Amino acid sequence: MSHMMVELEEGKEYSYRVKAINESGEGPPSEITVIAKDQIVAPDCDLSGIPDLCYVAKEGSTVRINVPIVGKPAPSAIWKKGHVSLGDSGRMSVESTPTLTTLLIRDCQRGDAENYTILLRNTAGVKEAKMQIRVVGKPGIPTGPFKFDEITADGITLEWGPPKDDGGTEISNYILEKRQSTANKWATVASAIQKNTMRVTRLHDGTEYIFRVFAENKYGVGECLKSDAVVAQHPFSEFLSY
Numbered sequence: 001m002s003h004m005m006v007e008l009e010e011g012k013e014y015s016y017r018v019k020a021i022n023e024s025g026e027g028p029p030s031e032i033t034v035i036a037k038d039q040i041v042a043p044d045c046d047l048s049g050i051p052d053l054c055y056v057a058k059e060g061s062t063v064r065i066n067v068p069i070v071g072k073p074a075p076s077a078i079w080k081k082g083h084v085s086l087g088d089s090g091r092m093s094v095e096s097t098p099t100l101t102t103l104l105i106r107d108c109q110r111g112d113a114e115n116y117t118i119l120l121r122n123t124a125g126v127k128e129a130k131m132q133i134r135v136v137g138k139p140g141i142p143t144g145p146f147k148f149d150e151i152t153a154d155g156i157t158l159e160w161g162p163p164k165d166d167g168g169t170e171i172s173n174y175i176l177e178k179r180q181s182t183a184n185k186w187a188t189v190a191s192a193i194q195k196n197t198m199r200v201t202r203l204h205d206g207t208e209y210i211f212r213v214f215a216e217n218k219y220g221v222g223e224c225l226k227s228d229a230v231v232a233q234h235p236f237s238e239f240l241s242y
Contacts, residue, residue, distance in 0.1 A: 008036040043071035043120035043127040045101070050131055057112070058219065059137025059167075063105040067118060067129075074098035075122040081114050110135050110165070136168035139215040139222040142196075146211060146227040153205035153234045159197040160213050160225055167217045174213055175221065176200070181208040181229045203232035 008014065014036060019029040046068040047053060057063045069075060077096040079086045086092050086103070092112075095102045101120075105112055113135040120127040143161030150157040162171060174193040177186040178200065189200055189211075203209065208231045212224040 010036050010038055012036050039072050040124045041072040042125040043075035043122050045069045045118055045129050047129055047131055053131045055133050057108045057135050059108060059135055061108050063108050065103045067101050069101050071122045073122050075120040077101035078119040079103050080117040108135055136219055138220040139163045139167040139171055139217050140165035141223045142213050142215050142225040144225045148230050154203050155201040157199045158211060163215045167219055169217050171215050171217055173216050176213050178209050178211050181210050207232055
């Protein structure tokens with residue numbers, strides 16, 4: 001049998017007397033003297049809500065990572081990005097209660113992708129837990145410059161490189177556009193290109209063109225790579241003109 005005593009003062013000595021009672025009467029009392037002390041529990045945290053200890057955040061979003069914590073006395077909580085402790089200023093801030101520690105990231109950026117450490121500490125010990133933040137978003141600019149090949153009076157073969165930054169996920173396709181150098185309006189050549197090269201046809205002989213290409217993934221379309229101007233013409237035209 002047990003009984004919980006409440007509203008005690010830490011460090012104060014208390015004496016208790018217990019005796020059993022039945023139909024025959026009361027038994028002899030037992031006495032115990034104790035000093036009230038707070039229960040001490042080593043700090044710990046629960047990262048089970050983060051699959052594979054990797055939190056995936058979308059670029060530009062507001063990220064709030066809540067991690068349940070335990071410990072008596074209530075542990076202090078420090079978050080580190082890499083080896084740098086995070087404060088409560090700028091885009092990143094840390095909020096903690098006795099049962100929860102929270103990392104808040106406003107306007108999440110690609111540079112926020114890193115290994116993070118949670119350091120919990122109280123008089124019973126220290127707990128260190130690690131997790132990763134991965135930031136995904138639109139892809140970067142395709143790698144240039146453009147390469148031109150097989151230039152004829154009505155067609156040009158274009159080649160470009162994949163973006164150095166794929167946005168954290170696979171590139172699904174490329175979008176290629178063209179315009180005449182004297183015009184302002186772009187026209188779509190193709191919007192579901194699977195390779196880093198394409199043959200553009202139906203051009204006009206002697207006309208100067210500019211091309212641009214975008215990479216796309218499931219998070220959107222990135223910025224474009226623009227080509228230098230190139231003239232659609234028969235490869236021997238410049239020699240025949242003399």
